[in-house]
Amino acid sequence: xxxRRAWKALVLGAAASSLLGLTAPVDAAQGMDPHxxxxxxxxxxxxxxxxxxxxxxTLLMGTHDGLHRSTNxxxxxxxxxxxxxxxxxxxxxIAADPKQAEVLYAAGHDLGVVKSxxxxxxxxxxxxxLPAVDVHALTxxxxxxxxxxxxxxxxxxxxxxxxxxRWARVDDGPENPxxxxxxxxxxxxxxxxxxxxxxxSDGLFRSMD
Amino acid sequence: MxxxxxxxxxxxxxxxxxxxxxxYVGMRSGLYISRDAGKTWRKVEGELSxxxxxxxxxxxxxxxxxxxxxPALGIFKSxxxxxxxxxxR
Numbered sequence: 001x002x003x004r005r006a007w008k009a010l011v012l013g014a015a016a017s018s019l020l021g022l023t024a025p026v027d028a029a030q031g032m033d034p035h036x037x038x039x040x041x042x043x044x045x046x047x048x049x050x051x052x053x054x055x056x057x058t059l060l061m062g063t064h065d066g067l068h069r070s071t072n073x074x075x076x077x078x079x080x081x082x083x084x085x086x087x088x089x090x091x092x093x094i095a096a097d098p099k100q101a102e103v104l105y106a107a108g109h110d111l112g113v114v115k116s117x118x119x120x121x122x123x124x125x126x127x128x129x130l131p132a133v134d135v136h137a138l139t140x141x142x143x144x145x146x147x148x149x150x151x152x153x154x155x156x157x158x159x160x161x162x163x164x165x166r167w168a169r170v171d172d173g174p175e176n177p178x179x180x181x182x183x184x185x186x187x188x189x190x191x192x193x194x195x196x197x198x199x200x201s202d203g204l205f206r207s208m209d
Numbered sequence: 210m211x212x213x214x215x216x217x218x219x220x221x222x223x224x225x226x227x228x229x230x231x232x233y234v235g236m237r238s239g240l241y242i243s244r245d246a247g248k249t250w251r252k253v254e255g256e257l258s259x260x261x262x263x264x265x266x267x268x269x270x271x272x273x274x275x276x277x278x279x280p281a282l283g284i285f286k287s288x289x290x291x292x293x294x295x296x297x298r
Contacts, residue, residue, distance in 0.1 A: 010247045050264035050278045074276060074284025074297040098269050142226060181222040185229045187246060199219025
């Protein structure tokens with residue numbers, strides 16, 4: 001059974017976008033930027049995740065060098081020393097519970113999934129049932145924040161229905177398995193659910209959740 | 210208006226939680242915004258043009274407030290849902 005048929009690419013019009021010049025010239029060096037690569041913040045060269053706390057506007061940034069916090073909208077950063085069980089430092093994703101702002105989840109290359117109930121100070125593991133700790137992307141259902149999705153590199157898409165206590169495999173995910181972003185979006189599918197979007201190295205895909 | 214580049218990695222994807230048809234995609238070539246649930250996309254020009262966008266955060270309660278994380282230039286902020294951007298420094 002093809003477990004990928006449910007994912008649809010959202011890259012329509014790409015040829016037109018190239019003709020219209022919407023694709024900027026790309027530097028030959030991967031990841032280089034025409035404005036120069038600068039040390040603008042700790043770990044900023046390898047940042048992958050950003051979240052804003054609706055209670056006070058604090059920004060939390062996930063990088064290959066752990067978590068960093070800013071209380072002045074990103075002008076300066078302080079490295080966070082996570083308390084509790086935070087078994088890695090290579091953060092790829094942060095997902096915040098829209099109904100309980102103090103509840104956060106993080107995931108990463110060496111981290112699996114971890115959860116905080118106090119805005120990111122103290123953490124505990126929340127990845128039981130995942131087949132590996134290399135989790136590239138993470139999201140939660142905005143209508144039911146106990147439902148989480150995680151993309152486990154080389155393993156596929158996993159779902160938890162109980163706020164990260166247990167996980168089960170869903171499918172192989174989009175056709176291009178290099179998923180770097182997952183987002184559960186409150187757009188009705190017409191079939192009783194909402195859409196799950198996946199960002200890959202071949203663009204954006206979506207699937208009924 | 211057009212589509213998203215096909216040959217580029219989507220580094221980051223975010224939506225306005227109150228109007229989820231407003232979507233933001235961060236790529237190596239910059240930031241792309243759709244206001245029709247992904248049917249059409251516009252690339253953000255100006256200071257952000259050609260700047261790799263690695264992460265995007267939309268304020269959950271005030272979703273016109275959007276932050277971008279760029280490896281080269283740090284954080285950018287928009288207070289009007291992506292119409293204008295200011296580098297944070």
